[in-house]
Amino acid sequence: QSVLTQPPSASGTPGQRVTISCSGSSSNIGSNYVYWYQQLPGTAPTLLIYRNDQRPSGVPDRFSGSKSGTSASLAISGLRSEDETDFYCAAWDDSLSGPVFGGGTKLTVL
């Protein structure tokens, strides 16, 4: 049982816009930054979004992050076949004194 809650799966067709939610509590998302990581099958995760809505250099602007209260969202516009990967949200948890992750969302491009 992950501390942050994500839907296990999401799907969309090429070109569509998809959003993935991440729900937490006042001790994590409610009071700290949210991060998103992308994990291609069989590879290590990579940073996708940092500090709620910032994109590292090299990440396309098709990816955007937002946060409101104790929830956050990752939006992917102009869906492409190579977006068919797993996405994880993360945030520092003040009660744990460490980072917590969501359970991950597997995105399928139909």
Add this chain to the structure above:
Amino acid sequence: EVQLVQSGAEVKKPGESLKISCKGFGYSFTTYWIAWVRQMPGKGLEWMGIIYPGDSDTRYSPSFQGQVTISADESISTAYLQWSSLKASDTAMYYCARHSAPRVGWFDPWGQGTLVTVSS
């Protein structure tokens, strides 16, 4: 290029000890934290703990406290994760990641992962 390179896959028997490594390249190893993250087969990511190689300040997730030991040797820019007595339930992929700062930082980059298989 900033890079973390982890040691190779391991196959061990229950009760054996193990130490895996994570070597940093392309940055000042002593000025960033290193985190260890577990991913069990088909499952999500779990934070195990972090270490600051500059002064060996180490913090563990309550779930892993007492189960593993995290250490670092700044002279060779390498962090370690070790077990004194492995269990079958330790079978997983283990990732290290550079962590800019507790509470406000992120994990980037990640090592390629070390697959640990524990089986009799």
